[in-house]
Amino acid sequence: MKQDYYEILGISKNASTAEIKKAYRKKAIEFHPDKNPGDAKAEEMFKKAAEAYEVLSNEDKRARYDRFGHQAFENGGFGGGGGMNMDDIFSQFGDIFGGAFGGGGGFSGFGGFGGGGGQRRVKGSNLRIRVALTLEEIANGVEKKIKVKRKIQDKDTTYKTCSTCNGTGQITRITNTILGRMQTASPCTTCGGSGQMIDHKSVNADAQGLVMNEETVSIKIPAGVVEGMQLKVAGKGNDAPGNGVPGDLLVAIEEKEHPFLQREGDNLHYDLYISLSEAVLGTSREIETVSGKVRIKIDEGVQSGKILRLRGKGIPNINGYGKGDLLVHVNVWTPKTLNREQRDFFERMANDEHFQPKPEKSDKSFFEKVKDMFT
Secondary structure, three states: OOOOHHHHHOOOOOOOHHHHHHHHHHHHHHOOOOOOOOOHHHHHHHHHHHHHHHHHOOHHHHHHHHHHOOHHHHHHHOOOOOOOOHHHHHHHHHHHHOOOOOOOOOOOOOOOOHHHOOOOOOEOOOEEEEEEEOHHHHHHOEEEEEEEEEEEEOOOOEEEEOOOOOOOOEEEEEEEEOOEEEEEEEEOOOOOOOOEEEEEOOOOOOOOOEEEEEEEEEEEEOOOOOOOOEEEEOOOOOOOOOOOEOOOEEEEEEEOOOOOEEEEOOEEEEEEEEEHHHHHHOEEEEEEEOOEEEEEEEOOOOOOOOEEEEOOOOOEOOOOOOEOOEEEEEEEEOOOOOOHHHHHHHHHOOOOHHHOOOOOOOOOOHHHHHHHHOO
8 A cells, every 4th residue: 555645754634835845855865865875765765755745745736635545646547746757856856955965956966967967857848638527437437548739859850968058957056155155056048957959950840849749648547536636647748858758648637417417426316206196106217327227116105305325326436435325316296287187186185194294203304314415
């Protein structure tokens, strides 16, 4: 089982943004590759801390993690911070370390980065799309093949080492202060931090040496996703120029309206209308569910407002805690027009004891029924 993000950083679930940042910096310095050369366990902890920080430092991601746990990001190969490599960590969070390893965003000698003369790898921009799903697709999970227009490196464009930063991707400055000599590093403005410049560009490429390409991307969407949830397909965003790494494809989930069913969390609601005679005599009905049609029995004498609970016929929980239920709301349809014979019958029954309301303890009030729906 994957370790809890709060546990990784050693903080409580109500930690402030400043406390999260401070805890991550402490962990990252403790397990930094420069301090633990060749230590695979330290490297793994370094990556875990970065993954935890990426999620918890983002207000939206943190809210989804608090609600859904790791499943909110990782089902079907998506990630909030899952699968981060050293390039991602150093490029995104380098400023967190301050002067701990050479100052600024500079790092000395790991993963081809920073202050020791290594090359910094730039990440391409992310792409965002929206995918609309039916309740059936949400309940069962689905694989979608989506056409995406993304920028890729032009095969005819060549690059050379940036003459300003000598391929490091950053400019190091040393200044004298009252505390002594301070070293800071910032991305090279000439090459945008990639360490490379275009040597030859084809007529089809843009200023960064990229061309637009349409690609079919297969997206595995896990069962139980909710409206507004954002999934990540790593490496399917725009390419970066030169030796950079591609960005990600961010997939926002939308729910299509269902003609018969309404969703409430993991539960589903269905309005079933029956006639007065069916309510008196009892009947059976075939109703729609997300896994096909099922036939249910309606007992004779059923009261309007009765709720029948079909357990496990709802939506799977995103965290794997089973399935919700399908709540069938029975509505007895009262006829609005009657012929003379029908009217005579009901007039004769007006004072008949069988037609007088006699609620029993088992006939719950409206408020009790609502309370039951949420328990």
